[in-house]
Amino acid sequence: MDALHERSAAQVARAVNAREVSAREVTDAVLAHVDGIDAHVGAYLTTLHDLARAQADRIDERIRQGETLPLAGVPVAVKDNMCLEGTRTTCASKILEHWVSPYTATAVQRILDAGGIPIGKANLDEFAMGSSCENSALGVTRNPYDLTRVPGGSTGGPAAAVGAYEAAIGLGSDTGGSIREPGAFCNLVGFKPTYGRISRYGLIAFASSLDQIGPLTRTVQDAALAYDVMAGKDPMDATSVSPPPEEPAAGALRADLRGLRVGIVKEFATQALGDDIDAVYRQAYRDLEALGAEIVEVSLPTADYGLATYYLIAPAECSSNLSRFDGVRYGLRVDADDVTQMYERTRAAGFGPEVKRRILIGTYALSSGYYDAYYVRAQKARTLIANDFKRAFAACDLIACPAASQPAFTFNAKSDPYSMYMMDYYTIPMSLAGLPALSVPCGWVTPPGGATPMPMGLQLCAPIFAESLLLGAAHAYEQATKHAEKRKPVFPEGARA
Ligand code: GLN
Numbered sequence: 001m002d003a004l005h006e007r008s009a010a011q012v013a014r015a016v017n018a019r020e021v022s023a024r025e026v027t028d029a030v031l032a033h034v035d036g037i038d039a040h041v042g043a044y045l046t047t048l049h050d051l052a053r054a055q056a057d058r059i060d061e062r063i064r065q066g067e068t069l070p071l072a073g074v075p076v077a078v079k080d081n082m083c084l085e086g087t088r089t090t091c092a093s094k095i096l097e098h099w100v101s102p103y104t105a106t107a108v109q110r111i112l113d114a115g116g117i118p119i120g121k122a123n124l125d126e127f128a129m130g131s132s133c134e135n136s137a138l139g140v141t142r143n144p145y146d147l148t149r150v151p152g153g154s155t156g157g158p159a160a161a162v163g164a165y166e167a168a169i170g171l172g173s174d175t176g177g178s179i180r181e182p183g184a185f186c187n188l189v190g191f192k193p194t195y196g197r198i199s200r201y202g203l204i205a206f207a208s209s210l211d212q213i214g215p216l217t218r219t220v221q222d223a224a225l226a227y228d229v230m231a232g233k234d235p236m237d238a239t240s241v242s243p244p245p246e247e248p249a250a251g252a253l254r255a256d257l258r259g260l261r262v263g264i265v266k267e268f269a270t271q272a273l274g275d276d277i278d279a280v281y282r283q284a285y286r287d288l289e290a291l292g293a294e295i296v297e298v299s300l301p302t303a304d305y306g307l308a309t310y311y312l313i314a315p316a317e318c319s320s321n322l323s324r325f326d327g328v329r330y331g332l333r334v335d336a337d338d339v340t341q342m343y344e345r346t347r348a349a350g351f352g353p354e355v356k357r358r359i360l361i362g363t364y365a366l367s368s369g370y371y372d373a374y375y376v377r378a379q380k381a382r383t384l385i386a387n388d389f390k391r392a393f394a395a396c397d398l399i400a401c402p403a404a405s406q407p408a409f410t411f412n413a414k415s416d417p418y419s420m421y422m423m424d425y426y427t428i429p430m431s432l433a434g435l436p437a438l439s440v441p442c443g444w445v446t447p448p449g450g451a452t453p454m455p456m457g458l459q460l461c462a463p464i465f466a467e468s469l470l471l472g473a474a475h476a477y478e479q480a481t482k483h484a485e486k487r488k489p490v491f492p493e494g495a496r497a
Pocket of ligand 1: 174
């Protein structure tokens with residue numbers, strides 16, 4: 001059996017429920033590992049030693065009382081844009097650097113009620129805007145498979161934490177790819193459920209029509225476990241939906257793909273991504289077929305407009321959502337002679353360059369005179385993209401495509417905003433359509449000039465509310481290929497691993 005901190009969520013919960021090990025022992029093992037290596041990885045902005053131990057003792061008491069808990073003793077990394085009462089929630093921004101959550105997000109609360117242990121609040125791109133975690137104003141997070149490379153973003157901290165065994169479940173948010181891309185970069189399963197499936201109450205809003213919470217885990221089974229706990233209607237989030245009557249995802253894991261049609265997207269041909277990467281995806285599609293799936297070609301003719309559409313809608317919503325950070329109520333205030341100057345100075349000092357760029361783009365797109373030309377047209381394009389998916393799903397049950405066009409890159413490799421935005425080319429269309437999608441490890445590629453092979457992710461996408469089908473199929477693929485197990489993270493000499 002693996003060392004305590006290396007166990008999956010399912011393994012931990014089983015052992016703690018069976019009283020083979022206590023939640024406290026697991027928690028102490030994970031915290032000792034975090035103390036040994038997080039100086040190198042930088043996954044956490046805040047570690048919660050006392051809170052974690054107190055929660056572990058509470059869980060052990062509940063187990064002693066005879067309860068069985070789906071996540072008993074499971075160590076969890078929470079992206080630092082989700083509230084956890086009494087802890088800092090910074091959004092990796094100077095403007096919220098010292099802000100303490102007055103309440104707990106519904107998704108986080110459900111994880112805690114199910115027995116999860118909050119190990120820490122993990123790093124992200126400032127306000128979840130970015131694809132590498134380099135936009136964090138508060139810390140550097142490194143990829144556990146090569147510390148000279150980024151973990152992906154914006155959920156880079158939780159991805160690095162789970163990849164480095166500093167947690168078994170990472171809670172992330174995905175607006176345009178922020179769970180799936182770091183999942184791919186860190187050899188994980190990164191799962192974004194259907195829009196509305198998990199309450200966003202207590203998730204600090206970036207783009208409210210796109211934001212969705214989901215798990216990052218080392219196995220599909222763990223993703224299903226975390227999802228089953230978090231999903232469902234919440235009276236505090238009007239966009240949350242009740243699950244239709246279906247089996248829990250954890251009970252729908254399949255052994256093969258017989259009877260399923262998997263659509264390969266004509267417009268997402270992988271030849272242009274280079275021979276190595278092309279070979280990885282061709283093999284992945286062959287493996288799906290070998291598992292019994294019927295491979296069909298589908299077309300998403302307007303998906304190519306996804307990026308342009310997203311970079312109008314997301315900034316427009318962000319410019320509105322972030323207007324609340326003005327020095328009056330939340331976080332940083334830079335004093336001035338009058339209130340307008342106070343707003344200006346606070347926002348100039350508190351927001352980083354990418355956040356400012358988004359606010360400017362969004363404000364412009366929403367301004368009278370440009371509203372119809374940009375914002376309204378983007379909404380129309382969004383509908384066309386969603387319609388493309390509807391048509392495609394008439395011919396297939398699942399869609400398979402890359403999660404990202406390349407493996408994790410080195411720091412400062414994407415120096416202009418556009419090349420960073422391109423990292424979400426394959427994930428944004430699903431976000432605009434509100435569809436459930438995940439990334440699952442599908443092979444290893446040595447990047448040009450790189451010293452070690454880095455993981456790649458296969459993206460699978462299902463129709464709205466078909467999470468159980470999606471996770472079930474991903475499990476069959478994962479178990480047949482076992483790509484994630486081929487390499488372990490690397491840590492410097494002397495660091496505990
Ligand atoms: N990388 C995209 C962006 O910067 C997506 C971010 C996200 O999903 N939160 O907006």
